[in-house]
Amino acid sequence: MSKRPVSLKTLAQALNVSISTVSRALRNHxxxxxxLTQRVQQLAQELHYSPNPLAMGLLKNATRIIxxxxxxxxxxxxxxxxxxxxxxAIEHGYYIVIRCSYESFEKEQECLANxxxxxxxxxxxxxxxxxxxxxxxxxxLAAGTPLVFFDRVCxxxxxxxxxxxxxxxxxRITRHFAxxxxxxxxxxxxxxxxxxxxxxxxxxxxxxxxxxxDFDPQLLASCNMSATSATAATRQLLALPAPPDAIFGVxxxxxxxxxKEIRRQGLRIPADVALVGFTDEYHxxxxxxxxxxxxxxxxxxxxxxxxxxLEQAKGPVPPRQVVLATQLVVRESSxxxx
Amino acid sequence: MSKRPVSLKTLAQALNVSISTVSRALRNHxxxxxxLTQRVQQLAQELHYSPNPLAMGLLKNATRIIxxxxxxxxxxxxxxxxxxxxxxAIEHGYYIVIRCSYESFEKEQECLANxxxxxxxxxxxxxxxxxxxxxxxxxxLAAGTPLVFFDRVCxxxxxxxxxxxxxxxxxRITRHFAxxxxxxxxxxxxxxxxxxxxxxxxxxxxxxxxxxxDFDPQLLASCNMSATSATAATRQLLALPAPPDAIFGVxxxxxxxxxKEIRRQGLRIPADVALVGFTDEYHxxxxxxxxxxxxxxxxxxxxxxxxxxLEQAKGPVPPRQVVLATQLVVRESSxxxx
DNA sequence: TTTTTCTCCGCAAAGGTTTGCGCAAAGCTT
DNA sequence: AAGCTTTGCGCAAACCTTTGCGGAGAAAAA
Numbered sequence: 170m171s172k173r174p175v176s177l178k179t180l181a182q183a184l185n186v187s188i189s190t191v192s193r194a195l196r197n198h199x200x201x202x203x204x205l206t207q208r209v210q211q212l213a214q215e216l217h218y219s220p221n222p223l224a225m226g227l228l229k230n231a232t233r234i235i236x237x238x239x240x241x242x243x244x245x246x247x248x249x250x251x252x253x254x255x256x257x258a259i260e261h262g263y264y265i266v267i268r269c270s271y272e273s274f275e276k277e278q279e280c281l282a283n284x285x286x287x288x289x290x291x292x293x294x295x296x297x298x299x300x301x302x303x304x305x306x307x308x309x310l311a312a313g314t315p316l317v318f319f320d321r322v323c324x325x326x327x328x329x330x331x332x333x334x335x336x337x338x339x340x341r342i343t344r345h346f347a348x349x350x351x352x353x354x355x356x357x358x359x360x361x362x363x364x365x366x367x368x369x370x371x372x373x374x375x376x377x378x379x380x381x382x383d384f385d386p387q388l389l390a391s392c393n394m395s396a397t398s399a400t401a402a403t404r405q406l407l408a409l410p411a412p413p414d415a416i417f418g419v420x421x422x423x424x425x426x427x428x429k430e431i432r433r434q435g436l437r438i439p440a441d442v443a444l445v446g447f448t449d450e451y452h453x454x455x456x457x458x459x460x461x462x463x464x465x466x467x468x469x470x471x472x473x474x475x476x477x478x479l480e481q482a483k484g485p486v487p488p489r490q491v492v493l494a495t496q497l498v499v500r501e502s503s504x505x506x507x
Numbered sequence: 508m509s510k511r512p513v514s515l516k517t518l519a520q521a522l523n524v525s526i527s528t529v530s531r532a533l534r535n536h537x538x539x540x541x542x543l544t545q546r547v548q549q550l551a552q553e554l555h556y557s558p559n560p561l562a563m564g565l566l567k568n569a570t571r572i573i574x575x576x577x578x579x580x581x582x583x584x585x586x587x588x589x590x591x592x593x594x595x596a597i598e599h600g601y602y603i604v605i606r607c608s609y610e611s612f613e614k615e616q617e618c619l620a621n622x623x624x625x626x627x628x629x630x631x632x633x634x635x636x637x638x639x640x641x642x643x644x645x646x647x648l649a650a651g652t653p654l655v656f657f658d659r660v661c662x663x664x665x666x667x668x669x670x671x672x673x674x675x676x677x678x679r680i681t682r683h684f685a686x687x688x689x690x691x692x693x694x695x696x697x698x699x700x701x702x703x704x705x706x707x708x709x710x711x712x713x714x715x716x717x718x719x720x721d722f723d724p725q726l727l728a729s730c731n732m733s734a735t736s737a738t739a740a741t742r743q744l745l746a747l748p749a750p751p752d753a754i755f756g757v758x759x760x761x762x763x764x765x766x767k768e769i770r771r772q773g774l775r776i777p778a779d780v781a782l783v784g785f786t787d788e789y790h791x792x793x794x795x796x797x798x799x800x801x802x803x804x805x806x807x808x809x810x811x812x813x814x815x816x817l818e819q820a821k822g823p824v825p826p827r828q829v830v831l832a833t834q835l836v837v838r839e840s841s842x843x844x845x
Numbered sequence: 846t847t848t849t850t851c852t853c854c855g856c857a858a859a860g861g862t863t864t865g866c867g868c869a870a871a872g873c874t875t
Numbered sequence: 876a877a878g879c880t881t882t883g884c885g886c887a888a889a890c891c892t893t894t895g896c897g898g899a900g901a902a903a904a905a
Contacts, residue, residue: 172650173568174626176861187885192863202883219624223564224861227890230511232561234604242590243789248581255580255607264604264625266572269593286557287602288512308555312510425793432795451581452790455763457770514891525855530893540853562891565860 175216183212226288235265235478236284238294240272240321245450246420246467247295250319253471254293261479263290274299281305291315291482293474296323298393301362315481319474321363329477329488331470335368336375338463338495339417342445343376345461345497346415350506351443355388355413357402357423366391369419369447388413392423399426407434407442414442414506421446421453424460428502439504449498458501466493513554521550564626573603573816574622576632578610578659583788584758584805585633588657591809592631599817601628612637619643629653629820631812634661636731639700653819657812659701667815667826669808673706674713676801676833677755680783681714683799683835684753688844689781693726693751695740695761704729707757707785726751730761737764745772745780752780752844759784759791762798766840777842787836796839804831 177195181188186205194201194209195218201209212218226232235258239247251267258265266289268280277297284292291314303323309316310327322330339356346354356373359366370389377384387409390402399418403426406413416431418424424446431442438444438458446453446462453460473491480486515533519526524543532539532547533556539547550556564570573596577585589605596603604625606618615635622630629652641661647654648665660668677694684692694711697704708727715722725747728740737756741764744751754769756762762784769780776782776796784791784800791798811829818824 173860178861188862189864189886190884192861193884196863200883205883221565221861222625223561223570224890225863226561227559227565227860227892228862230890242593243583243586245581248586251605252580252607255605259606259621266602266604267589267593268597269590283597287560425790429793450790452763452788452793455767455790455794457795511890516891526892527856527894528854531854534893538853543853559891562860563893565890566892568860 174221175218176221177218179216180209180212180218183216184209232288232290233263234287234289235263235475236280236287236289236292236294237265237267238270238277238280238284238292239267240270240295240297242267242269244422245452246448246465249467250295250471250474253468253473254475255471256468257472257475257479270297272298274301278305281309285309285314291317291478293317293319293478295319296321296363298360298363313485315478317474317477317481319470321365323364325488325490327488329481329490331473331477331491331493332364333465333470333493333495335365336372338447338497339369339372340376340379341372341497342417342447342463343373344380345499345503346417346443346445347376347380347382349415349439349443349503351415352382353385353388353411353413354382354415354417355390355406357399357406357416357418357427358389358391359394359419359423361391366419373417392419394420394422396422396426399423400430403427403430407431407436412442415444415503416442417445418447420448421450421460421462423447424462425450425456428456428460438502440507443504443506444502453498453500456502458504461500461503462498464496464498466495469493512559513556514559515556517554518547518550518556521554522547570626570628571601572625572627573601573813574618574625574627574630574632575603575605576608576615576618576622576630577605578608578633578635580605580607582760584786584803587805588633588809588812591806591811592813593809594806595810595813595817608635610636612639616643619647623647623652629655629816631655631657631816633657634659634701636698636701651823653816655812655815655819657808659703661702663826663828665826667819667828669811669815669829669831670702671803671808671831671833673703674710676785676835677707677710678714678717679710679835680755680785680801681711682718683837683841684755684781684783685714685718685720687753687777687781687841689753690720691723691726691749691751692720692753692755693728693744695737695744695754695756695765696727696729697732697757697761699729704757711755730757732758732760734760734764737761738768741765741768745769745774750780753782753841754780755783756785758786759788759798759800761785762800763788763794766794766798776840778845781842781844782840791836791838794840796842799838799841800836802834802836804833807831 177188177191181191191209194206270277270280316328318330358370374384390406392398392402436442446460449462449464453462515526515529518529529547532544608615608618654666656668696708712722728744730736730740754765774780784798787800787802791800
């Protein structure tokens, strides 16, 4: 389509020397005389020569492209993580190609295959909600292709991961509720296949135990992390004979949905029901009442994942499991029980 | 680093035929006998052969990669647009590489140069806030490299663009305010270099005129679209001897900041000051009161931009200017004046 | 039987880059 | 002056793919 860009050949012909000489001159090879080196470099400047990454890729078997697969793009959480990945990638001369699995197992496999066809040097990804089997990563592992999981992970013995301290955070939330005088603390959990769901439930129960509160299965609702299913879960909780006086959602989307439903039923937050989210989407601060939430170091998660990729890309190293700390940001939605 | 993937050579050696024969067999060339064709294709299947895009790229001078530059990633608006671009790209066998200009002119140029080095087939982008000169696009135009602008645009005579009906929408907002009994309608505008800012101001003034209201320069504040500068602008407006009874922000971030500041000053929304945003970030529905805003067809903007790229990529065609319709979503924040 | 026509496949070049090796001319040593 | 080491550059292969052309063998025609 468009004209071919200037190549070594272009320069070589213009200067009446061989391609290899030009190549060497540009890399300041001692074999090339200083005068010629100078001339070559100057012409390269003038003609805005830049090495063809396709040719280099072919030669070195390295595209300098990282494939990134996220379950969703249009969320503060993933966008921010991608931003973190991008920043590290750029610093190290890598590009990132993003693909979205839309929380579908099938699409996740498609994306994976698709990116491998592109010959990405590795994959950084977050599992889809539907992903319950992990055999589709076998080929990568076998081929030694760098792979990094973040947030939702699997096969930690083989694949480096970066996650947050989900259980500790959930425990902290539960105890925070208790400290505010809440006794019937509910949790809207996510899909059980996801480590984040399981860990947060574990933290929830740990927190209950630490506060001497009994675990009531009725207070453990679950959803698929969509707003509608979270609304349904909230409705179910509020319809209980003994409804909860505190709810924490598996993420902020869930909490927002719960907030709407609670208000729709004419209940007050936090007077009647305290509420806490997870993931700290940007707008947690803007809702009324402001939402107490667990702040994820999203940008840092992205950066760390990218750094783990770089580690793997250098050579096979044992997979590291990085756990990043979260922070419970207390706002109005989890105020003292009157 | 990792082992080389299976190539035509691998297949050729395994089957003891030449590389060209394998290549032809895979593409069902009539020159190759049916029996051999069958054997080649079967082995290719078994070994999961897929053509090397680098080699193809070199040969065809086409990487099938689209470069995308956005001023920011971590917003509903841009994330959703990127999602739209990605969906079309995938459908047509393209990949997208995303770069972020962070609203900086300098970084915008870096990203551009960086993506061109990667030999992307074209660029889809949104101008940074700082971008006031447009000469850095000359090389692309000269080389015939496909280029598409969305939302914030320039050089519309030469470059295809996809924008929304900013002026009409701003006019609609202003008249909506008037219909709710507002008389002192303020606007917090964005940087004047941006078409979106100028068009929205024009719509604002058009709306005032249509309603027989005088334009008061004091009611036209401006900001750089950041929350802090929007807060300052709001403070300035509210400090006026005759403060506004309605404000519309150039986007939702601005409106959210205004909302906080208005409440901080003890004023009620919409009783004292009505408020309208622009861009309809997801959380507009979740704030209290829910924010009236102009809904952008973000996903569609992305899809359209990608389609315009495909048009250009096919061959040089005159640049089209696509204008997408927005929708004013009336919620509580712009209720009737008491 | 000889010539012609197919059928089926391989050679080689091109695209851009790096790099081991070879080779000529110049400078150096005795 | 003859042999030696440098110095400075080009050749060619490799990475992977497509494709025009040529060529060997077999089948068909004369």
